[in-house]
Amino acid sequence: MDPLKNSDCQKQKADYQPQGKQCGRREFLKGAARVAAMGGAAMLTGCGTDMFGSKEERSLRFKEYFKKNYRLMTQEEKEQTVRRLERLAKIRNKVDVQMSTKEPIEGVLFGYAFNVTRCEGFMECVAACVKENNLDRKSNTQYIRIFEMEHGQMSPEAGDGKYFHQVPVEDHFYMGVQCFHCESAPCIKACPTKATWKEPDGIVVVDYDWCIGCRYCMAACPYYGRRFNWNDPVVPKEEMTKKQHYLGNRMRAKGQMEKCTFCVQRSREGRLPACVEACPTGSRVFGNLLDPKSEIRFVLKHKKVFRFKEDLGTDPKFWYFID
Amino acid sequence: METTQENVVVENSHKKGIISFVTDVIRWNLTGGIGYQLYLCGLAAMVMLGIYAYSVQTNLGLSATNMSDIVSWGFYIGNFTFLVGVAAAAVMLILPAYMFKDRDLHKVVIIGEGVANGALVMCLLFITADLGGPLKLWHLIPGIGIFNWPSSLLTWDIIVLNGYLALNLLVPAYILYCQYNNREPDERKYRPFVFLSIFWAFSIHLVTAFLYQGLPARPFWNNPLMGPRFLASAFAAGPALITVVLVIVHTATTFKIEKETFNKLRLIIVISAIINLIMLFSEIFKEFYLPTHHSLPAIYLYFGLKGSSALVPWIWTAISLNLLGTLTLIWNPGKNNPKVLFPACILLFVGIWIEKGMGLIVPGLVPSPLGEVIDYAPSWVEVCVALGILAVGMLVVTALIKPALIIEQRFEKGKASR
Structure with a gap:
């Protein structure tokens, strides 16, 4: 397609030519690895057989293990890790993914608004989010929660987040909750390894590979905005979104924290997050807070807006409004 | 002076030096009666069980535990929190022994330090067991990784725990090494x-405590009394455990502990336990006099919420044990008889363990920030890993205390015959 991607592909090919020559040896190595696996399996019961891949896989995983925090990587190192991850996805799951490291666009600060009056609780946003962000189907991970609420209250705490019936229900309204990308986010302060941070465009992201899985950020978040990979996430190959971002919807592994990224893989390309695009009622508004002509600025200016748990001083970039 | 000391130790023909010190310590640890050998085997079996359970957890991920996105910390972190208190409590022996030169407590301070080190090792193991990516721990090492200090309270905790472990290993090691060489350790x-x-x-x-106290997201923890209350409960539970260990040492070895020592420990425990109960009362008053949304975790803990009440029997057991243990120690029916102190201290210890472990961690997370209530109880993997860690802790305490007592006894004998 675009020239940038084409040159990437060529680079990738060039990178792996040397390994291509060793193809003859690969069979032997596979056999050797299998023997080693059988011998080692008794000792390393817990590590599973996927410890022992091909030589190429092991070398890639070795380099991945020792890579730096994403924020400390040079652009070249970012490219390298992305190529490695693409190759690993090909080897292990036989999928072709295209992973981006696209930087934030200058002069952009993302914000979100949710129309409490319009939402009818169809949960199309949830389904779109699960699909777009490659969320674990096994544990049914969801970034977005929709609460069905009776009139007379304005906090999801009083609502029902597990409703399963035909919507909308009379005399009820619906309120969506997800990561609010707080300007002063407690999760960022809590992380002992700086594996989670706020990008210049306001998106709070996680470097999945840098996260040690202590879950202190989860305890610190007052909005239930974070999710942990209790098991190795499972996404059927044919349902996987292959256009990925390093900080976004690439595949996570067990023991890592993850969260809503305002679909960084889409929003930085100028597209709307999957939830906004999927919403059939137009309850979701997303845009650039620094652009006076954006829809989100219109909402903030002309609607009565409020934020959830404002008393905590987290300064979320997510507003609710009423028509 | 050096030469006279050398002459005194005629009956101890052991060579001096760091190598013989280490080999002797190892030898003393491995030798013992059949009871001791069985005890070691039992602990080894528990460690194996723990390793097996942990291997299951490594394989399946933390989904092998009963934790979830709502109860994201459970049995591991509960035990960790409690054991930090046990470790901290050694100070209740160190302070009077070294500062006020209390002779009774000076004699047993080494045991207190051994217990503290065991507790610290368990703390570090519990944290590691709770991590999603233990192999990525190097990400924390300054230089090759990123250590988010001073922003993250977790990094503070890593510093203080490891520092305390180092201090509590170094000072006793120096004193024991001097005594092993029949030298009076140099106090300066x-x-x-x-x-x-x-x-x-x-x-x-x-x-x-600040780790929890600093989170406005969790009203149950976001409470300025938490730090002081941690200290009070720790200074009750820790000396209670030390008393239990002393009773075991007193009955199982030739190292005898005087009644006055038990009495002093008892007083420390009673005072701390009373302060702890006063603060508990203050907390309960605040939560229930005019309950707010922020009282929901306390309501969940003491009475159950939305049909979930897994913690209710536990917390009431804990409070009963707490009261019973404290009252027994105040009343002191056996006049510091180890046979009475032993069960009373165990009651108090278990009471505080429940309250400061599960009773503290789980209600901090339930109801969730979005008001959802779920029950949590540890899975078999969590229980077995915890047992394994407990066994490691007991092995550490044994391995530190056994040679320490032999060295101290020899030293005292040598001093007496001088």
């Missing part, structure tokens, strides 16, 4: 470190 050399370790003991428990 270790006193600054003792000062530091006293300060440090308070810091480990305060920092661990």
Whole structure:
């Protein structure tokens, strides 16, 4: 397609030519690895057989293990890790993914608004989010929660987040909750390894590979905005979104924290997050807070807006409004 | 002076030096009666069980536990929190022994330090067991990784726990090494470190309390009384455990402990336990006089919420044990008889363990920030890993205390015959 991607592909090919020559040896190595696996399996019961891949896989995983925090990587190192991850996805799951490291666009600060009056609780946003962000189907991970609420209250705490019936229900309204990308986010302060941070465009992201899985950020978040990979996430190959971002919807592994990224893989390309695009009622508004002509600025200016748990001083970039 | 000391130890023909010190310590640890050997085998079996359970957890991920996105910390972190208190409590022996030169407590301070080190090792293991990516721990090492200090309270905790472990290993090791060589340890050399370790003991428990206290997201934890209450409960539970260990040492070995020592420990425990109960009462009053949304975790803990009440029997058991243990120790029916102190201290210890473990961690997370209530109980993997860690802790305590007592006894004998 675009020239940038084409040159990437060529680079990738060039990178792996040397390994291509060793193809003859690969069979032997596979056999050797299998023997080693059988011998080692008794000792390393817990590590599973996927410890022992091909030589190429092991070398890639070795380099991945020792890579730096994403924020400390040079652009070249970012490219390298992305190529490695693409190759690993090909080897292990036989999928072709295209992973981006696209930087934030200058002069952009993302914000979100949710129309409490319009939402009818169809949960199309949830389904779109699960699909777009490659969320674990096994544990049914969801970034977005929709609460069905009776009139007379304005906090999801009083609502029902597990409703399963035909919507909308009379005399009820619906309120969506997800990561609010707080300007002063407690999760960022809590992380002992700086594996989670706020990008210049306001998106709070996680470097999945840098996260040690202590879950202190989860305890610190007052909005239930974070999710942990209790098991190795499972996404059927044919349902996987292959256009990925390093900080976004690439595949996570067990023991890592993850969260809503305002679909960084889409929003930085100028597209709307999957939830906004999927919403059939137009309850979701997303845009650039620094652009006076954006829809989100219109909402903030002309609607009565409020934020959830404002008393905590987290300064979320997510507003609710009423028509 | 050096030569006269050398002459005195005629009956101890052991060579001096660091190598013989280490080999002797190992030898003393491995030799013992059949009961001792069985005890070691039992602990080894528990460690194996723990390793097996942990291997299951490594394989399946933390989904092998009963934790979830709502109850994201459970049995592991509960035990960790409680054991930090046990470790900190050694200061209740160190302070009077080294600072006020209390002779009764000086005789047993080494046991207190051994217990503290065992507790610290368990703390570090519990944290590691709770991590999603233990192999990525190097990400924390400054230089090759990123250490988010001073922003993250977790990094503070890592510093204070490891520092306290180092202090509590170094000072006793120096004293014992001197005594092993029949030298009186030089107080000027270790006193600054003792000062530091006293300060440090308070810091480990305060920092661990701040870990929770500093989170406005969790109203049950976001409570300025938490730090002080941690200290009070720790200074009750820790000396209670030390008393239990002393009773075991007293009955199982030739090292005899005087009634006055037990009495002093009992007083420390009683005072701390009373302060703890006063603060507990203050907390309960605040939560229930005019209950707010922020009282929901306390309601969940003491009475159950939305049909979930898994913690209710536990917390009431804990409070009953707490009261019973404290009252028994105040009343002191056996007049410091170890046979009475032993069960009373165990009651108090278990009471505080429930309250400061599961009773503290789980209600901090339930109801969730979005008001959802779920029950949590540890899975078999969590229980078995915890048992394995407990066995490691007991092995550490044994391995530190056994040679320490032999060296101290020999030294005292040598001093007496001098």
